[in-house]
Amino acid sequence: HVQLVESGGGSVQVGGSLRLSCVASGDTIGRYCMGWFRQIPDKEREGVAGIESDGSTSYADSVKGRFSLSKDNAKNTLYLQMDSLKVEDTATYYCAASPALDGVCPIRPYEYNYWGQGTQVTVS
Numbered sequence: 001h002v003q004l005v006e007s008g009g010g011s012v013q014v015g016g017s018l019r020l021s022c023v024a025s026g027d028t029i030g031r032y033c034m035g036w037f038r039q040i041p042d043k044e045r046e047g048v049a050g051i052e053s054d055g056s057t058s059y060a061d062s063v064k065g066r067f068s069l070s071k072d073n074a075k076n077t078l079y080l081q082m083d084s085l086k087v088e089d090t091a092t093y094y095c096a097a098s099p100a101l102d103g104v105c106p107i108r109p110y111e112y113n114y115w116g117q118g119t120q121v122t123v124s
Helices: none
Strands: 003-007 010-012 018-025 033-039 046-051 057-059 067-072 077-082 091-098 119-123
Touching: 003 091, 018 033, 018 091, 018 119, 033 077, 046 067, 046 077, 057 067
Parallel strands: 010 119
Antiparallel strands: 003 018, 018 077, 033 046, 033 091, 046 057, 067 077, 091 119
């Protein structure tokens, strides 16, 4: 059982940057697929970025080239560096973890087992 806590959200101007952190406890993130998701009111939760146990990363088209996902296994922490922020990036951002499914990391939110409480990002 792993617990996740996000931090680093806040308000930023268009074009600015933020770095979100997700600190895990109770288990090591190296055992899991890890991802960042975001949600705005009245919209579906959507995938932003994911990382596999081997370090391979993937990104939603809407953030590719602007966001960068990384992890520090020693600190048991996942990061999301967000640059060139846009108004449409405004959302609550969630960290999530899941075992791989048949050796492949899940993509859809419902496939993830563990979630943080979220951190708000507002771009204006």
